[in-house]
Amino acid sequence: xxxxxxxxxxxxxxxxxxxxxxxxxxxxxxxxxxxxxxxxxxxxxxxxxxxxxxxxxxxxxxxxxxxxxxxxxxxxxxxxxxxxxxxxxxxxxxxxxxxxxxxxxxxxxxxxxxxxxxxxxxxxxxxxxxxxxxxxxxxxxxxxxxxxxxxxxxxxxxxxxxxxxxxxxxxxxxxxxxxxxxx
Amino acid sequence: xxxxxxxxxxxxxxxxxxxxxxxxxxxxxxxxxxxxxxxxxxxxxxxxxxxxxxxxxxxxxxxxxxxxxxxxxxxxxxxxxxxxxxxxxxxxxxxxxxxxxxxxxxxxxxxxxxxxxxxxxxxxxxxxxxxxxxxxxxxxxxxxxxxxxxxxxxxxxxxxxxxxxxxxxxxxxxxxxxxxxxxxxxxxxxxxxxxxxxxxxxxxxxxxxxxxxxxxxxxxxxxxxxxxxxxxxxxxxxxxxxxxxxxxxxxxxxxxxxxxxxxxxxxxxxxxxxxxxxxxxxxxxxxxxxxxxxxxxxxxxxxxxxxxxxxxxxxxxxxxxxxxxxxxxxxxxxxxxxxxxxxxxxxxxxxxxxxxxxxxxxxxxxxxxxxxxxxxxxxxxxxxxxxxxxxxxxxxxxxxxxxxxxxxxxxxxxxxxxxxxxxxxxxxxxxxxxxxxxxxxxxxxxxxxxxxxxxxxxxxxxxxxxxxxxxxxxxxxxxxxxxxxxxxxxxxxxxxxxxxxxxxxxxxxxxxxxxxxxxxxxxxxxxxxxxxxxxxxxxxxxxxxxxxxxxxxxxxxxxxxxxxxxxxxxxxxxxxxxxxxxxxxxxxxxxxxxxxxxxxxx
Ligand SMILES: Cc1cc2nc3c(=O)[nH]c(=O)nc-3n(C[C@H](O)[C@H](O)[C@H](O)COP(=O)(O)O)c2cc1C
Ligand code: SF4
Ligand code: SF4
Ligand code: SF4
Ligand code: FES
Ligand code: FES
Numbered sequence: 001x002x003x004x005x006x007x008x009x010x011x012x013x014x015x016x017x018x019x020x021x022x023x024x025x026x027x028x029x030x031x032x033x034x035x036x037x038x039x040x041x042x043x044x045x046x047x048x049x050x051x052x053x054x055x056x057x058x059x060x061x062x063x064x065x066x067x068x069x070x071x072x073x074x075x076x077x078x079x080x081x082x083x084x085x086x087x088x089x090x091x092x093x094x095x096x097x098x099x100x101x102x103x104x105x106x107x108x109x110x111x112x113x114x115x116x117x118x119x120x121x122x123x124x125x126x127x128x129x130x131x132x133x134x135x136x137x138x139x140x141x142x143x144x145x146x147x148x149x150x151x152x153x154x155x156x157x158x159x160x161x162x163x164x165x166x167x168x169x170x171x172x173x174x175x176x177x178x179x180x181x182x183x
Numbered sequence: 184x185x186x187x188x189x190x191x192x193x194x195x196x197x198x199x200x201x202x203x204x205x206x207x208x209x210x211x212x213x214x215x216x217x218x219x220x221x222x223x224x225x226x227x228x229x230x231x232x233x234x235x236x237x238x239x240x241x242x243x244x245x246x247x248x249x250x251x252x253x254x255x256x257x258x259x260x261x262x263x264x265x266x267x268x269x270x271x272x273x274x275x276x277x278x279x280x281x282x283x284x285x286x287x288x289x290x291x292x293x294x295x296x297x298x299x300x301x302x303x304x305x306x307x308x309x310x311x312x313x314x315x316x317x318x319x320x321x322x323x324x325x326x327x328x329x330x331x332x333x334x335x336x337x338x339x340x341x342x343x344x345x346x347x348x349x350x351x352x353x354x355x356x357x358x359x360x361x362x363x364x365x366x367x368x369x370x371x372x373x374x375x376x377x378x379x380x381x382x383x384x385x386x387x388x389x390x391x392x393x394x395x396x397x398x399x400x401x402x403x404x405x406x407x408x409x410x411x412x413x414x415x416x417x418x419x420x421x422x423x424x425x426x427x428x429x430x431x432x433x434x435x436x437x438x439x440x441x442x443x444x445x446x447x448x449x450x451x452x453x454x455x456x457x458x459x460x461x462x463x464x465x466x467x468x469x470x471x472x473x474x475x476x477x478x479x480x481x482x483x484x485x486x487x488x489x490x491x492x493x494x495x496x497x498x499x500x501x502x503x504x505x506x507x508x509x510x511x512x513x514x515x516x517x518x519x520x521x522x523x524x525x526x527x528x529x530x531x532x533x534x535x536x537x538x539x540x541x542x543x544x545x546x547x548x549x550x551x552x553x554x555x556x557x558x559x560x561x562x563x564x565x566x567x568x569x570x571x572x573x574x575x576x577x578x579x580x581x582x583x584x585x586x587x588x589x590x591x592x593x594x595x596x597x598x599x600x601x602x603x604x605x606x607x608x609x610x611x612x613x614x615x616x617x618x619x620x621x622x623x624x625x626x627x628x629x630x631x632x633x634x635x636x637x638x639x640x641x642x643x644x645x646x647x648x649x650x651x652x653x654x655x656x657x658x659x660x661x662x663x664x665x666x667x668x669x670x671x672x673x674x675x676x677x678x679x680x681x682x683x684x685x686x687x688x689x690x691x692x693x694x695x696x697x698x699x700x701x702x703x704x705x706x707x708x709x710x711x712x713x714x715x716x717x718x719x720x721x722x723x724x725x726x727x728x729x730x731x732x733x734x735x736x737x738x739x740x741x742x743x744x745x746x747x748x749x750x751x752x753x754x755x756x757x758x759x760x761x762x763x764x765x766x767x768x769x770x771x772x773x774x775x776x777x778x779x780x781x782x783x784x785x
Contacts, residue, residue: 111379
C-alpha cells in the first residue's frame with residue numbers, strides 16, 4: 001500500500017514542474033559514515049546481487065527507510081543497475097522510501113479484523129491524525145500503515161503501534177491510543 | 184510440576200510475557216524455583232480465551248489469565264493444591280467449569296498431528312523437542328531406510344500438500360529425486376500470505392524443529408544438502424525461533440555435516456519475504472529468493488525441474504513438512520487411517536470472524552463444517568444467525584447453510600465452489616454484506632497482483648470497479664452479467680494461480696447469494712446495512728414534531744414540511760451528509776436500509 005504512494009512521491013520529486021505539489025522532499029545527503037555503514041552491510045553479504053533482498057532488509061532496519069540515495073550506494077556495491085534495486089524496493093510493500101513516524105501505527109486489515117470492523121478503525125485514525133495511509137504526521141510522530149493479519153485474530157480488530165499490539169480496538173478507543181503516545 | 188504459559192502471538196499481545204515473568208518471580212519468592220518450572224510454549228489454539236496457562240501434571244487449563252492472577256495460582260493451586268475455579272473455562276451450554284481441555288467443546292473433536300507439540304514444549308529449547316521424539320524420525324530414516332523406501336512411506340501415507348493445491352507429497356519428492364542434477368534444493372514455503380490465517384506461523388513459533396527435521400528427511404530422499412526457508416519478515420517471532428532452532432540443531436549435530444555420523448549432510452538457511460502475497464506462489468517465491476522481483480513464471484518448467492538458481496527444487500508448505508516426522512515414526516498406515524478416501528490425515532485451520540471460539544484448530548479430514556462452526560467454534564458470536572463461511576482466502580469462496588454438512592476435504596470443498604487453500608476459515612453472520620466481502624477480497628487482489636499479465640492486472644481492477652458500483656448503488660442490470668463474464672475470462676487466461684483463482688470470491692457469492700447482488704442492483708438496498716451509500720436518512724412520522732431544525736440545517740434543501748407537521752426527506756436530493764440526524768432533538772431521523780417509496784419519489 002505504502003509503496004504506491006511512495007512511487008508517486010518519487011516520480012513527483014523528479015518532475016521539474018511540481019513546485020505546487022505538497023509532497024515531502026525525501027532527498028538527503030548521505031554522510032560518509034552512513035555510506036560506510038551501507039558498504040559494510042553489502043560486504044557482509046559478499047556484495048552478492050542474489051542477496052539484494054537481505055541487504056535491503058538490513059539497510060532498512062538500520063536507516064528506517066530506503067531513500068533513493070541509499071539505493072544508489074547499494075546498486076554500486078552489488079554492481080547492478082539502480083533501476084533493478086528500485087524495481088525490487090517498489091515491488092515489496094515491506095520496503096518503504098519515506099521515513100515512518102516515531103510511532104508507526106499499523107492497522108490490521110486481515111479478513112478476521114475486516115469482518116470485525118477494522119475499516120472503521122482505520123478511518124478514525126485517518127480522521128484523528130489528518131493523514132492518509134502511507135503518510136507521516138508533519139511533526140514526525142505518527143505514521144499510518146496497513147498490514148494483513150498479525151496472527152492475533154482472536155483479538156480482532158487489531159492495531160499495532162511499533163511492536164505493541166492493541167486488541168479489540170473500538171472506534172472510540174482510537175483517541176485513547178493516540179493520547180497515550182502524545183505526551 | 185510445570186506451569187505452561189502460552190507465548191503465541193495472540194497471548195503475547197495480551198501480556199503473557201509479563202505473566203510468565205511474574206510466575207518466575209513469585210516462585211523465586213516462595214522458594215519453589217526448583218520444584219516448579221515455568222515453560223513458555225507455542226499457541227494452544229484457544230486464542231479467544233487467551234492468555235492461556237496450563238498446569239502439569241494435572242492438566243488444569245486456565246483461561247484469560249491476567250498478570251495479577253499469578254500469585255493466586257501459585258498460592259492456591261501450586262502450594263495448596265486447590266484449583267482457581269474462576270479462571271477455569273466456563274462451558275456455555277452446561278454452565279459448568281471445565282478444568283481439563285480434553286472435555287472442552289473446543290478440543291473434543293480435534294486431533295493434533297501437525298500441531299502435536301504446539302503448546303507443550305518450549306520452542307526455544309531443543310531438549311524439550313527431543314523429549315517429544317524430535318529428530319527420531321530423521322535418525323530412523325538415515326539408519327534404516329533408503330531414500331526410495333522413505334519416499335514410498337510418504338506416498339503410501341497419502342499425504343498431500345497443505346499449501347493449497349493438494350499435490351501428493353511423496354510423488355513430488357520422487358520426481359525431484361529422480362532428477363539427475365548435481366545440486367538440488369529443499370525449500371519450505373513459509374510465506375503464508377492469506378490475510379487472516381496463522382497456521383504456519385503457529386507451527387514455526389510453537390514447534391520449529393518438526394519443520395527442520397522434515398526438511399532434512401526430504402533432503403535425504405531427493406539428494407539435496409541445502410535447505411531454504413522462505414519466511415515472511417512480518418513474522419519476527421517465527422524468524423527468531425527458527426534461528427534459535429537451527430543453531431541448537433547444529434550444536435547437537437542434527438544439522439550440518441555428517442548427521443548421526445552418516446554421509447548425509449544438510450544445512451538450512453533463511454530467506455525473508457517482504458510483503459508480497461504473490462511470493463507464496465512457488466515460482467515467484469523462487470525468484471524472490473534469488474533477490475529479484477517476485478513475479479511468477481509459466482509452468483512448466485516446474486521447480487522440480489528448474490527452480491532455485493536453475494536447479495531442481497522441492498517446495499513444500501510448513502504444515503506439509505510438520506506431518507512428515509510423525510508419519511515416519513507411526514507409519515503410513517496409521518496416517519492413512521485418518522481422513523477421507525482421497526484426503527488423508529488432518530488439516531489445521533485458523534478459525535476466525537464472527538465466531539465464539541476464534542483460534543487455531545486441527546481436525547481430521549472429513550470433519551463437517553457444522554462440527555467446526557457449532558461444536559469446536561462454539562457457534563456464532565452474540566447469538567446471531569450464521570450466513571456463510573469463507574475458506575481458502577482470496578483464492579477460495581463462500582459456503583452457506585446448505586454446505587454445512589459437507590465433509591471437508593480437497594475434492595468436496597472444490598466441488599462446493601470454494602477450496603481448501605492454506606486453511607483460513609472466516610465465519611460471517613447476518614450482519615455481513617456478501618457483495619462487500621467479495622469486494623474486500625478483490626481489493627486485496629488488486630493490491631497484490633504483480634502486474635505481469637493483463638487479465639489479472641486490468642481484469643481484477645475492472646471487477647473491483649463493478650463491485651464498487653454495486654455497493655454504491657450505481658450499478659446497472661448489465662453489470663451482473665459483465666461481472667460473471669469477466670470472472671470467467673480472468674480465470675481462464677491469467678498466468679499464475681493468483682489470477683486464475685482471484686474471481687472465486689465473486690463467483691461463489693454470485694452463485695450462493697445472487698439475491699443480495701440483485702437487491703443492491705435493482706432495489707438499491709443492502710440488507711445487512713453495511714453499504715453506507717445504500718442507507719437512507721428517513722424521518723419517522725410518529726416521532727417528528729415538525730420543529731423544522733433539520734430543514735434549516737440541510738445543505739441541499741432536501742427536507743420539506745409544514746411547521747408542526749411531519750417533515751419528509753427527498754431521497755433524490757439528499758446527499759447523506761448526516762447533519763439533519765445530528766440536529767434532530769427528537770431522534771426522529773434514522774438510517775434505514777430502505778424507505779417507503781410511496782411517500783418519496785426516487
Ligand atoms: C497466489 C498464490 C499464493 C500462494 N501462497 C502460498 C502460501 O502462502 N504458502 C504455501 O505454502 N503455499 C502457497 N501457495 C502454493 C505454492 O505455490 C505451492 O503450491 C506450495 O507451496 C507447495 O507446497 P505443498 O505441496 O506442500 O502444498 C500459493 C499459490 C498461489 C498461486
Ligand atoms: S495472474 Fe496476476 S499475480 Fe499472477 S502473473 Fe499474472 S498479474 Fe502476476
Ligand atoms: S428536526 Fe426532527 S423533529 Fe424537527 S422537523 Fe426535523 S425530523 Fe422532525
Ligand atoms: S442527510 Fe444531509 S442532505 Fe440528506 S436530508 Fe439530511 S441534512 Fe439533507
Ligand atoms: S486478521 Fe487481523 S490479526 Fe489476523
Ligand atoms: S496464542 Fe495463546 S492460545 Fe493462541
